[in-house]
Amino acid sequence: MTLLSVKDMKTNIGQYSVLHGISFDVPEGGVFVLLGRNGAGKTTTLRSIMGLWQPSANSVSFQGQDLSGMGTADIARKGIAYVPENMGIFGGLTVEENLILATAKGTFDQKRLQRIYDLFPAIEKFWTKQAWSLSGGQKQMLAVARAIIEPRALILIDEPTKGLAPSIVAAMGEAFREISQSTTILLVEQNFNFARSLGRDMAVIEDGRVVHTGSMAGFAADTELQGHLLGLSA
Amino acid sequence: MDKLSETLGRYGGVNLLPVVLAAIAFVLIGAPSSWVTLTIAGLSMGMMVFLMASGLSLVFGLMDVMNFGHSAFISFGAFVAASVLAALGGWLDSDSVLLASAALGLALLAAITFGLAAGLFFETVIIRPVYRDHLRQILITMGALIVSEQIILAVWGGTPVTVPRPSFLDGAWIIGDVSIEIYRVFAFGLGAVVFTGLYLLLNRSRIGLLIRAGVENREMVESLGFKINRLFIGVFMLGSALAALGGAMWAGYETLITPALGGEMMIVVFIVVIIGGLGSIEGTLLGAIIVGLTANYIGYLAPKLALASNMILMMAILMWRPSGLRPAVK
Numbered sequence: 150m151t152l153l154s155v156k157d158m159k160t161n162i163g164q165y166s167v168l169h170g171i172s173f174d175v176p177e178g179g180v181f182v183l184l185g186r187n188g189a190g191k192t193t194t195l196r197s198i199m200g201l202w203q204p205s206a207n208s209v210s211f212q213g214q215d216l217s218g219m220g221t222a223d224i225a226r227k228g229i230a231y232v233p234e235n236m237g238i239f240g241g242l243t244v245e246e247n248l249i250l251a252t253a254k255g256t257f258d259q260k261r262l263q264r265i266y267d268l269f270p271a272i273e274k275f276w277t278k279q280a281w282s283l284s285g286g287q288k289q290m291l292a293v294a295r296a297i298i299e300p301r302a303l304i305l306i307d308e309p310t311k312g313l314a315p316s317i318v319a320a321m322g323e324a325f326r327e328i329s330q331s332t333t334i335l336l337v338e339q340n341f342n343f344a345r346s347l348g349r350d351m352a353v354i355e356d357g358r359v360v361h362t363g364s365m366a367g368f369a370a371d372t373e374l375q376g377h378l379l380g381l382s383a
Numbered sequence: 384m385d386k387l388s389e390t391l392g393r394y395g396g397v398n399l400l401p402v403v404l405a406a407i408a409f410v411l412i413g414a415p416s417s418w419v420t421l422t423i424a425g426l427s428m429g430m431m432v433f434l435m436a437s438g439l440s441l442v443f444g445l446m447d448v449m450n451f452g453h454s455a456f457i458s459f460g461a462f463v464a465a466s467v468l469a470a471l472g473g474w475l476d477s478d479s480v481l482l483a484s485a486a487l488g489l490a491l492l493a494a495i496t497f498g499l500a501a502g503l504f505f506e507t508v509i510i511r512p513v514y515r516d517h518l519r520q521i522l523i524t525m526g527a528l529i530v531s532e533q534i535i536l537a538v539w540g541g542t543p544v545t546v547p548r549p550s551f552l553d554g555a556w557i558i559g560d561v562s563i564e565i566y567r568v569f570a571f572g573l574g575a576v577v578f579t580g581l582y583l584l585l586n587r588s589r590i591g592l593l594i595r596a597g598v599e600n601r602e603m604v605e606s607l608g609f610k611i612n613r614l615f616i617g618v619f620m621l622g623s624a625l626a627a628l629g630g631a632m633w634a635g636y637e638t639l640i641t642p643a644l645g646g647e648m649m650i651v652v653f654i655v656v657i658i659g660g661l662g663s664i665e666g667t668l669l670g671a672i673i674v675g676l677t678a679n680y681i682g683y684l685a686p687k688l689a690l691a692s693n694m695i696l697m698m699a700i701l702m703w704r705p706s707g708l709r710p711a712v713k
Binding site for chain 1: 592602604609610711
């Protein structure tokens with residue numbers, strides 16, 4: 150069943166046309182990966198889905214409902230969380246405050262909080278610390294924890310492994326695997342090995358257009374296609 | 384250098400600056416009684432400037448709006464309070480402290496109410512169409528400021544307006560050689576109460592958490608499901624009301640006001656906001672206290688430098704800390 154459908158989405162930023170007609174369907178469950186070279190339009194695609202850039206009319210539907218034209222806050226309330234490339238954590242707030250802000254009622258569901266502690270022990274350890282004092286990996290954990298502190302149907306995650314140490318990347322991969330059991334993830338990722346280990350379905354974006362969609366297993370097996378679309382050598 | 388900074392940080396860091404400033408002034412002034420009088424005057428001036436500047440700092444920090452019209456709220460607050468006090472002159476002149484207090488309370492309340500209403504109008508009509516466009520913000524808020532000053536001229540005239548004070552706030556307490564103006568102590572106390580209220584609002588409430596988060600990253604607050612525009616309106620109204628309250632308090636301090644009051648104070652307000660760091664209430668208070676003390680100490684020690692002192696102070700602090708003393712965003 151399709152959870153998110155993007156159909157011929159065009160996005161302009163100022164006078165520049167950045168997306169020229171993006172189309173892909175994200176099925177419910179698992180991890181859907183958006184791949185592509187730098188500047189292809191992956192981040193713009195996530196921001197357009199989230200309403201941070203205005204996509205063309207009737208181009209984004211979530212659970213059958215049109216999202217294009219809605220404000221970002223309304224889109225978030227539909228059950229979509231967003232983890233931006235820069236993580237978007239609030240440095241002047243404590244770890245606890247960052248998380249409590251993402252709760253609907255200002256109180257924690259202890260069961261969900263325990264799940265977060267289990268996934269990211271650093272969150273519990275640095276609970277009262279101001280977020281700016283965390284390391285890059287801990288900040289990324291906080292950003293993901295904030296996305297799952299409430300039940301969500303879909304999480305958009307933009308390049309979560311960028312600049313992280315291999316051990317943190319591995320831990321993040323484990324966490325995503327666990328989260329994707331209950332929540333669909335739309336992941337933008339440059340690290341192909343990381344993306345391959347998680348993705349069930351995928352699409353490749355090039356110059357503001359989707360140039361390939363299919364299963365991750367199929368794409369991972371086709372080294373020629375990888376080389377052609379992503380510039381990866383065999 | 385890092386070690387020195389770490390050691391200073393343990394003992395209060397930049398919060399110690401007013402203490403250091405006061406200690407240096409104590410040595411230079413020599414006469415303890417003059418030093419006490421100047422210090423109280425500086426703290427009191429700082430608190431009144433804090434009232435005027437705190438809202439601008441939040442508006443700058445949260446909304447990224449350069450509102451040069453902020454001084455209009457200061458002027459209107461002063462004139463509205465002056466009019467209410469003049470209308471309630473009978474209460475002020477009576478021997479009853481209760482009636483005089485009521486007159487003062489009503490005057491301050493009128494200024495705050497006017498500030499809230501004017502803030503709502505200003506945000507909705509003037510600011511909203513120019514979000515994310517700094518050049519237009521400067522032009523339109525400067526235009527709105529000129530129109531506001533003309534409205535004040537039309538309503539209250541160009542001649543200075545006398546501001547009556549309740550008799551219980553007139554005069555001074557004499558302790559030994561030290562003279563302490565009662566109104567200054569009142570202004571300091573009111574500023575402290577407002578600061579405490581703002582501090583609690585920002586640090587102990589969900590709305591405050593949202594405001595602090597919004598100062599750092601508006602997009603992310605929206606992405607968490609909060610409509611930041613509603614928060615903008617609320618913060619703008621709060622900022623305008625605080626400016627009007629500051630203007631009303633300043634009017635009582637000066638006792639003679641002109642339509643240029645807001646514009647004159649605005650330079651100091653901008654200096655305080657820049658020194659303190661955008662979006663930070665604690666930074667604004669720190670900046671305001673430093674500016675108040677500096678203005679009074681330099682005014683006594685080197686009167687010819689009084690006008691330039693705060694500019695020099697701002698330049699020195701910005702060279703040391705380009706984001707201000709206590710910016711909200713690290």
